[in-house]
Amino acid sequence: MVLQAESLSGASAAERTTRERPTASQGVHAPTSTKDIEHNGNYHYYKRWLEPNRLQRKFTLDGSTFTVVRTNAYWLAQKTPTQADLDKAFADIAVTGATTVRTWGFNEVTSPSGIYYQSWSGSTPTINYGADGLQKFDQVIALAKFHGLKLIVALTNNWQDYGGMDVYIKQIANSDNHDYFYTNSNVVQAFKNYIAVWVNRYKNEPTILAWCDTVDSFWRTYLISYSPVTTLTGSLQRNPAAMVTLAPRVEPASLRPSPNGFRTLAPTSRVSIPAISVSCGSKPKQPSNVRLTFGGTVSIGDEGMGLTGDGTYPYTAYEGLDFPTNLAISSIDFGTAHLYALPWGATSDPVGWGLQWIINHYNVQKQLNKPVILEEYGINSNQYSTYQTWLSTVVSSGLAGDLIWQAGSTFSGGQTPQDGYTIYPSDSTYTLLTQHSAALKARG
Secondary structure, eight states: OOOOOOOOSOOOHHHHHTSOOOOTTOOOOOOSSGGGGEETTEEOSTTOOEEEETTTTEEEETTEEEOEEEEEOTTTTTTOOSHHHHHHHHHHHHTTTOOEEEEEOOOEESSOOSSOSEEEETTEEEEOOSTTTHHHHHHHHHHHHHTTOEEEEEOOBSSSTTSOHHHHHHHHHOOOOTTHHHHOHHHHHHHHHHHHHHHHHHTTOTTEEEEESOBSOOSSSEEOOOOSEEEETTEEEEOTHHHHSOOOOBOGGGEEEOTTSOEEEOGGGOOOSSSOOOOEEOOTTOOOOOOBEETTEEBOOSOOOSSSSSOSGGGSSTTSOOHHHHHTSTTOOBEEEEEOTTTTTOOSOHHHHHHHHHHHHHHHHHHHTOOEEEEEEOOSSSHHHHHHHHHHHHHHHTOOEEEEEOBOOEETTEEOOOOSSOBOTTSHHHHHHHHHHHHHHHHO
16 A cells, blocks of 8 residues: 655645544554555655755755744643644644644653653653543644644653653662763663654654654753664665664764864764664763754754854854764754854844854855754744844745744633743734745745
8 A cells, every 4th residue: 555645834724624633532543564554665654754955955855845844832732731722722833834843742750740641650660641641642643634734753851841851860860960861771771662652652653754852952961863764775664663772872982072172973973874873972061963853864953053153152162062063974964053042142133143143054054065944943022023034034045944932822721831932823923924934935
């Protein structure tokens, strides 16, 4: 059986009305074996994988341009009490012309409450497969699919919000040493087990565009992650085992100082396909390494720091990063950057500083012929005028795509979290984002 690709650029309202809206009890429907996706000896993951088009410095999906655009929304599972709320959240995102949503696939608890995916009793974790656990995420996927959206799913957090790495460390090693997440074998195995649950549950689900191993793992420790798809003699096969059977090893020699004083990820420590290798380390101020993956492509997934610019903090080696040198590694397919001008100290001219930050990352994209996306960006004052400048610069510069931090919705019980950056449908900036999605797609 050959499974045909659908449009992934966001479904129109007319298209959505012809679909059957998923019910609260409906699970995620996907092929149950590789035989369901086999054709002429090759394995096609629904014929859907994203590739970097290095000649055109953009992404292609099944031979057509795929525009990565719209939003982060970490709260989709945790802050939508009803299915109607979740449906509305996705509807509010999709109507802007979005294609992609980045959200959280983790919540570690020691005292179960609300929506959570793993609870801990001492050093023993228990996966929550119930309606307040993975079944809720089934609905996230089903409604994302209904609205024609793709998901990027993060599986733990560098920070303490929703548990994150520190819960593993505290429960298993009874320690506050953050680096144990990468070096303690029991902690590493526990996280690998968690990954296995998610990947095996959704291994044939085309709505998931990418897995992120962690949110903002960008300093003090570093982790090379792995793609959920491995290349096998010219074909593609979904290979969750590759994600969970690779033992990390400490390789401090793999990080070399570059001539400009930055620390770089040396080619000896790259991800190789099909023989995927994973290297982990714990030296301070070293690069985060591969976190975001699109199908068979890989990226460092950092904040894009360490490049030629005005010498302010994000351009320096302070966080141990060298954006151009790391992106130049042959096994790194595309780059990511974040943009938070005010928290980063660009207070005198945050608009102009952000504009130049975007251009400078496009210059690296052009230099290396690899796509770069603005994976997160946000400002909490003068949003409309600031985003108007930044987003027009994304379009005019040729940067490959962007995901704003973050989307918001208003339900019968109130609004989703407002962290100072959230954009609700009633905000004027919401219309701007709709116009931007259309402009970015039209640019191709």
